[in-house]
Structures are given as structure tokens and as C-alpha cells.
Amino acid sequence: MAEGQxxxxxSKYRTGLLFLLPxxxxxxxxxxxxxxxxFFLTFQSYVPGFEPQWIGLQNLTAVLHDPKLPRAIVNTFExxxxxxxxxxxxxxxxxxxxxxxxxxxxxxRLAVYVPNMIPGIALYIIWRWVFEPNVGLLxxxxxxxxxxxxxxxxxxxxxxxxxxxxxxxxxxxGTTVLYMAGLSNVNPELYEAAELEGAGFxxxxxxxxxxxxxxxxxxxx
Amino acid sequence: MKRILLVLLAAFxxxxxxADPVILKVPVPRDTPENKSRIQAEMAKITRFQxxxxxxxxxxINFDYDNTGDFLVKQAAQQAPDVFQPWAxxxxxxxxxRWIIPLDGYISTWDKKDWYNxxxxxxxxxxxxxxxxxxxxxxxxxxxxxxxxxxxGVPVPSADWTWEDFVKAAVKLMDKASGVAxxxxxxxxxxxxxxxTDFIYQAGGEVERMENGRAFAAxxxxxxxxxxxxxxxxxxxxxxxxxxxxxxxxxxxxxxxxKQAAMVLDADWGRNIIINNFKMDPKNIGIAIMPKGxxxxxxxxxxLGGTFLVINGLAKGKAVQDAAWKYITFERWDDANLALxxxxxxxxxxxxxxxxxxxxxxxxxxxxxVVKERKLLEANPDAAVAWGDAAFxxxxxxxxxxxxxxxxxxxxGKYLANVVQALFTDQNVDPAALMKDTARKFQAEVLxxxxxxxx
Numbered sequence: 265m266a267e268g269q270x271x272x273x274x275s276k277y278r279t280g281l282l283f284l285l286p287x288x289x290x291x292x293x294x295x296x297x298x299x300x301x302x303f304f305l306t307f308q309s310y311v312p313g314f315e316p317q318w319i320g321l322q323n324l325t326a327v328l329h330d331p332k333l334p335r336a337i338v339n340t341f342e343x344x345x346x347x348x349x350x351x352x353x354x355x356x357x358x359x360x361x362x363x364x365x366x367x368x369x370x371x372x373r374l375a376v377y378v379p380n381m382i383p384g385i386a387l388y389i390i391w392r393w394v395f396e397p398n399v400g401l402l403x404x405x406x407x408x409x410x411x412x413x414x415x416x417x418x419x420x421x422x423x424x425x426x427x428x429x430x431x432x433x434x435x436x437x438g439t440t441v442l443y444m445a446g447l448s449n450v451n452p453e454l455y456e457a458a459e460l461e462g463a464g465f466x467x468x469x470x471x472x473x474x475x476x477x478x479x480x481x482x483x484x485x
Numbered sequence: 486m487k488r489i490l491l492v493l494l495a496a497f498x499x500x501x502x503x504a505d506p507v508i509l510k511v512p513v514p515r516d517t518p519e520n521k522s523r524i525q526a527e528m529a530k531i532t533r534f535q536x537x538x539x540x541x542x543x544x545x546i547n548f549d550y551d552n553t554g555d556f557l558v559k560q561a562a563q564q565a566p567d568v569f570q571p572w573a574x575x576x577x578x579x580x581x582x583r584w585i586i587p588l589d590g591y592i593s594t595w596d597k598k599d600w601y602n603x604x605x606x607x608x609x610x611x612x613x614x615x616x617x618x619x620x621x622x623x624x625x626x627x628x629x630x631x632x633x634x635x636x637x638g639v640p641v642p643s644a645d646w647t648w649e650d651f652v653k654a655a656v657k658l659m660d661k662a663s664g665v666a667x668x669x670x671x672x673x674x675x676x677x678x679x680x681x682t683d684f685i686y687q688a689g690g691e692v693e694r695m696e697n698g699r700a701f702a703a704x705x706x707x708x709x710x711x712x713x714x715x716x717x718x719x720x721x722x723x724x725x726x727x728x729x730x731x732x733x734x735x736x737x738x739x740x741x742x743x744k745q746a747a748m749v750l751d752a753d754w755g756r757n758i759i760i761n762n763f764k765m766d767p768k769n770i771g772i773a774i775m776p777k778g779x780x781x782x783x784x785x786x787x788x789l790g791g792t793f794l795v796i797n798g799l800a801k802g803k804a805v806q807d808a809a810w811k812y813i814t815f816e817r818w819d820d821a822n823l824a825l826x827x828x829x830x831x832x833x834x835x836x837x838x839x840x841x842x843x844x845x846x847x848x849x850x851x852x853x854x855v856v857k858e859r860k861l862l863e864a865n866p867d868a869a870v871a872w873g874d875a876a877f878x879x880x881x882x883x884x885x886x887x888x889x890x891x892x893x894x895x896x897x898g899k900y901l902a903n904v905v906q907a908l909f910t911d912q913n914v915d916p917a918a919l920m921k922d923t924a925r926k927f928q929a930e931v932l933x934x935x936x937x938x939x940x
Contacts, residue, residue: 311582312561313799331929397673397731418673418731418906 339424346428355436359443373444377437384434391430392417507541509808512548512566522832526825534815541808550792552578552894560584560799567800567809570620570792573608574893580611581938585795587614591810597818600854605847608887609793612698617793618813619847623752624885625683625787628759629771633658633665633747642773644880647783648687648715651748651776655725658747667725669737669746670716672909675894676734678901680750682788684712686886687775689782692896693889699936700891704901705924708782713916716908730909739763750775752790753843760841760870767839767870772877774884789885791845818854826861834868843872850878892931900927 306323308316327333362372379387394401395416403413416426513527514520524547531543546564550556550571559565571579579585592598592615601619609617627642634641639657642650655667671680682692690708693700703709719725727740735758741749742763749755759765775787796809816822826840833840840862846855862871873881889896900923907914 311584312557313563313565313584326934330934331926398729398736413729415731415906415910419910420903 342424343428343431346424347432350428351432351436351439354432355439355443358436358440359447362440362444363447373441376440379434379436380438382434387434388430391426391433395426507804507808508544509541509568509805509812510544510546510564510566511812512569513545514547515549516547522829526828530816530821530825533821534812537815538808538811541811543812550575563799565797565799567797567805568794568812569797570794571617572792572894573622573790574888576609576611576616576793577891579795579798580616583798585616586798586800586806587616588618588796588810589615592618595814597814600818600848600852602847602849602882604885608789608890609795617795620792620794621753622789622791622845622847623843624789624845624881625750625752626775626881626884627748627773628741628751628756629748629773630741630744631769631771633744634771641771642776644774644876645777645785646773647777648779652715652719652723652725655719655748656723659723659725661724664728664745666727666740666746667723668719668748669727669732669740670719670730670750670905671732671734671737672726672730672905673733673736673902675898675902677905678897679788681712681716681901681905682888682897683750683775683786684715684778685709686786686788687784688712688715688778689780689784692893692901693891693932695890698939700889700932702924702928702932705921708778708780710917710920711779713904713908713920716905717914717916720909721912726909731906750787751843752788753845756843756870757841761833761838767841772843772873774877774880785880785884786886787884789887791847818848818852822854823857823861826858830861830865830869834865838868840869843870845881850882891935895931896927899931 305316307318307320309319309322310316358376362369362376365372382390393399397403397413397415397418400416402416407413414422416422511531513531514523516524528545531545535541535543546559546566548555548559548566548569550569552572552575556565556569556571571585576585605619605622606615606617609615609619629642631641634654637657639654640650642654651668657667659665659667671677685692685704685708688708688711690706690712691703692709694703695701720730727746732740734755737746737749738751738755738758739762740746741755742759742765756767756770759770760767774785777783777785794813796806796813800806800809829840846852846858848855859871862869904919904923907919908916
């Protein structure tokens with residue numbers, strides 16, 4: 265009896281699960297299996313071409329005693345901090361700018377989203393050439409306004425910022441679109457009322473509209 | 486009884502006839518437009534090899550050795566060739582991972598083993614055992630623009646020129662108004678560290694020293710520091726290098742080819758860019774051994790590197806390893822090799838180009854192959870370049886300095902490259918402190934962990 269009930273419950277979800285099956289297989293093969301295998305690889309010595317040898321905690325001990333570890337941790341925090349700051353501020357500003365655009369909003373919305381669609385490898389190749397010290401696009405543009413060539417990825421002082429720009433540029437479009445969706449939930453009459461009361465652009469947004477989109481902002485941050 | 490013996494004989498013969506052939510994975514150059522003729526030549530060689538060795542079937546794999554991505558992935562997938570050509574710096578790493586096998590047993594029975602300069606094997610001698618056969622070698626030296634030297638009245642480099650002569654020439658040849666630099670060093674990437682080591686050796690310094698099988702960073706010496714000071718002065722005191730100094734391997738030859746620099750260092754293939762891409766007349770390119778560093782330890786020195794032929798440690802079984810050795814020695818240094826050079830010359834001629842590379846031979850000078858190849862190049866001045874006169878070719882081997890035996894690519898790309906960039910970006914950097922600090926980090930972060938594994 266109970267078995268029959270279970271079967272009936274199962275059959276209710278069968279069609280949905282069958283639809284999900286290809287995605288589950290792809291995720292399992294290309295995401296979960298590598299994660300699990302990497303976890304076990306942590307405890308193994310692996311030379312490509314030969315069978316891995318179990319060595320227990322030796323790899324973890326080596327990492328903890330690696331003199332580069334403190335620098336690596338600092339670099340990680342620096343990178344994450346920069347990405348969060350840029351990845352939080354830039355999409356909001358873009359979303360506000362796009363919301364203000366009256367004509368061609370669809371085009372600009374698509375334009376900011378295009379970087380999201382670029383494969384990672386193509387993205388890094390593009391930015392590698394943008395940052396190229398001698399002939400890169402960025403230095404050429406800066407040269408037009410008299411700024412000397414910068415080293416970007418070759419400079420210890422600029423490399424972290426350069427890498428953060430590369431990483432956040434790819435994703436800011438998606439976040440912008442989501443912020444725009446959040447802003448679209450704000451009642452437009454509030455904006456009109458604020459304008460009628462004589463509020464300037466910044467006052468409108470900072471005091472009135474942004475606070476009302478804090479739910480979507482908190483989710484996205 | 487007779488019938489039984491006949492059946493046994495037939496079975497024995499059938500086993501031989503129908504025995505599985507030995508599958509040998511061999512490398513051919515990567516499939517790019519510029520490699521088309523090299524691939525064709527290699528495929529033709531494979532055809533001849535298979536005809537000469539029935540029972541061996543070659544599987545061609547598009548592969549050029551590199552120490553980051555492709556080789557590691559192919560090894561993991563057991564797809565790497567059974568014979569491959571790693572760089573001269575890779576011996577310790579490949580041996581430590583059992584990725585190559587000792588070759589002493591094969592070399593000792595090889596009829597051409599005495600054709601080689603015995604020092605040519607050194608980069609691939611580990612623990613007294615040879616693991617590789619020299620394939621294509623180079624010894625770095627200086628290329629200079631003869632016209633620019635003549636126009637500025639600068640004496641061409643002599644056989645005993647020094648750093649002082651080199652700097653004087655660079656300063657006189659520099660023309661800031663026209664954007665011409667006296668000397669274009671490599672300032673970016675692992676090649677910048679590689680190029681910097683030439684000057685460390687010229688000053689009498691070393692990058693590493695070995696003690697009881699363990700490696701120690703040695704570029705914190707006074708001699709190595711003087712090389713760092715030279716680089717700093719070239720940039721900040723003499724301003725003799727390009728304003729945009731962040732140039733990689735190909736960039737410096739583009740700069741030289743477009744006459745934006747009068748001197749550059751090259752090993753072998755850089756001049757191919759200068760002559761075939763920029764159409765510079767080979768007669769206008771002078772070559773000279775490296776200048777001698779200062780002091781009593783100063784010497785004319787340039788990096789000796791290149792590629793070696795090795796047998797993959799993953800090659801399954803003695804039959805495959807034997808087949809791999811046969812492939813390594815097939816047509817090596819014989820008339821078929823000369824035919825290959827001839828076809829390269831013909832190819833270049835048909836493309837209105839030059840076979841421009843300078844491939845320093847690991848064979849003893851005066852060996853039959855070296856003499857024949859030289860004559861072949863000299864007989865085709867419209868499509869081939871025979872580099873160097875007798876004096877240069879006699880002096881060059883004496884300037885050879887092998888690369889660091891342990892973690893050389895790490896030293897070049899992660900430590901010495903940073904030194905070069907610091908010297909070119911910070912006018913106030915202290916070369917001594919920089920070299921000492923970098924040597925300390927290299928020792929602690931790379932060499933000490935490797936030394937800990939040495940028994």
C-alpha cells in the first residue's frame with residue numbers, strides 16, 4: 265500500500281525529472297564529479313600518466329608551510345575586495361544610467377549584456393591585448409589624452425586592478441540587467457513626485473528610489 | 486610426426502606474420518599555416534621510416550613541446566608522443582617525474598655517438614646518466630645592423646669586445662628623436678629572465694650552483710648584481726633601450742627588423758622574422774659573440790640551449806622503446822637530413838624567402854655532416870644563409886653556458902623576469918637588494934622544496 269503511494273508520488277514528478285535528467289547528467293559529469301575527484305586528489309600524489317598514490321595530508325601540510333601562502337591569501341582578499349567594490353558599484357550606476365535613457369534602451373541593455381555571453385578564454389585573450397603595454401587599446405586611448413603608457417598586467421601596483429577589471433567586466437552586464445529589473449519595480453510616480461518637488465537627479469535616486477530597491481540590491485550583493 | 490612439425494612451423498610463421506605491429510606515437514609540428522612544409526617533410530620521413538621498419542606503425546601527433554598546458558594534458562591522457570623534443574632546461578623535471586627513460590644503453594651502441602661534441606649532452610645528463618640526444622641547439626649571440634653601425638661611425642663588435650664597448654656602441658647608435666634604440670633587450674615574459682641570464686654569465690656569475698645534488702640560488706653574487714646594474718644603467722643612465730621596453734621574444738625582432746634598434750640578442754630563429762617578415766638583407770646583419778663582462782671573472786658567454794630527443798617514460802614496453810630509439814636515429818645526420826635542408830631551401834626560394842635560421846650543430850666541428858650542410862647553404866645564397874665566418878664559428882662554442890639545471894623556467898619567468906621589470910620601471914631600485922631578495926625568494930619558494938625531495 266505504502267509502496268503504491270510512493271510510486272504514485274514518484275510518477276507525479278516523473279516527467280519533470282526526465283526533463284531534468286540531461287542537465288543532471290551534464291552537471292554530474294562536468295561539475296560534481298570533478299569537484300569530488302579534486303577533493304580526493306588533495307590526498308594523493310599525482311603525476312600525469314601514472315596512477316595517483318595516496319599520501320594523506322602531505323599536500324595540505326606542504327601548502328600550510330609554503331612561504332607563498334600568506335601572500336596568496338592577501339592577494340585573494342585584495343582581488344575579492346576590488347571585484348566586490350567594482351562589481352557592486354558599476355552595475356548600479358549602469359542600471360541607473362540605462363533607466364534614465366529614453367531612446368534606444370533596448371540596444372544599450374543588449375550592449376551591456378554582450379560581455380556575459382563571451383566565453384572565458386576569448387575574454388582573457390581580448391583583455392590581454394587591451395592591456396598590452398606597447399600596442400594595447402587602453403594605452404593607445406590614454407596616449408590620445410597625453411597619459412604615458414602604463415604597464416597594467418606587468419606592473420605589481422596595477423596588476424590586481426587590471427585583473428579585477430577583466431573579471432568584473434564580463435559579469436557586470438548581467439548584474440546591471442537584474443538591477444534594472446529591481447528598479448523597474450519602483451513605482452514611477454515616486455520619481456515624478458520627487459521631480460515635481462524640485463529634487464535633482466542625485467537626490468531622486470539616492471534619497472528616494474535606491475532605498476526602495478534595497479531588496480534586489482541586497483540579493484545581488 | 487612430419488605433419489605435426491609442419492603444423493607447428495605454420496603456426497610459428499603465422500604468429501610472426503600476424504603479430505600486432507608496434508604502434509609508435511611520433512610528433513609532427515602543430516598544424517598551422519607556417520608549419521605546412523615542416524609537417525609535409527615530417528610525414529614523408531614517417532613514410533620512409535615505416536618502409537624501412539616493417540612491423541612499426543607510426544601514429545603522427547601534432548605536438549610541439551611546452552611545459553604548461555599541452556604536454557601535461559597529453560601525458561595525463563597517455564596521448565603524448567613516445568618520442569618528443571623538450572627544451573634543454575627540462576631534464577631534472579622530466580627525470581623526477583619518470584617522464585623520460587635513460588638512454589645510455591642505446592647511445593653506447595650507436596655508431597654516431599662519437600660525432601657529438603661531448604658537452605652537447607650535458608643539459609640532459611642527470612645523475613651521470615644521459616636521458617636525451619641533442620637535437621637542435623643554439624648558443625646566444627648578438628645581431629647588429631651593419632648599416633646603422635657604419636652610418637654612425639661605430640666600430641663593429643670585435644672578438645674581444647667588452648661591456649664597455651657594448652654600452653658605448655649602444656649610446657652612439659641611439660637616436661631618441663627618431664625613436665631608435667641602441668639595444669633592444671627582451672623585457673617581458675619568461676624570455677626577459679632568459680635574456681638577463683646572458684649578462685649574469687658574462688659578468689662571471691651564475692644563476693644556480695649544485696652541491697651534492699641540491700640546487701642553490703647563486704644570482705645574489707657581486708657578479709650577478711653587476712649585470713643588474715648594467716640593465717638599470719642601460720635604461721636610466723644611458724637611455725639606450727626602447728622607451729616601450731616591455732617587449733617579448735618576437736617584439737624585439739620586429740623592432741630590429743624595422744630599424745628601431747641597432748643590436749639585439751638571438752639564439753636561432755629570431756633572424757627569420759627580421760629577414761623574411763621585414764625583408765632585411767642578410768648581408769646587412771652582422772653577428773658577434775657576446776661581449777665580455779667586467780672584472781677578472783668576466784667572460785664572453787651566451788646561453789646554450791635547444792631541444793633534445795627523448796623517449797617518453799610512458800612508452801609501453803621494450804618494443805615501443807626500441808622503436809622510439811630507431812625513430813630518433815633514423816636519418817639522423819645523414820644524406821636524408823641534407824635532403825631535408827635542401828627541400829627547406831627550395832621551399833624558401835619558391836616563397837621568395839630565405840631559410841634564415843641559425844641552427845648551431847651539436848656535432849664536432851669538421852664532422853662530415855657539418856661540412857656538407859655548410860657547403861649546401863653557401864651554394865644557395867639566394868635562398869639560404871650560412872651564418873658566421875670561420876673565426877666566429879670557432880669562437881662561439883667557447884662562449885656556451887648551459888642553463889640552470891633545476892627549475893630554470895621558474896627562475897626565468899617568475900623571478901628574473903620580475904627583476905628585469907623592476908630595473909626598467911623603478912629608477913630608484915637598488916640592484917643589489919633586488920637581486921639578493923629575489924635569490925632568497927627563489928631559494929625558499931622553489932629550490933628548498935625540491936631539495937627536500939633529494940635523497
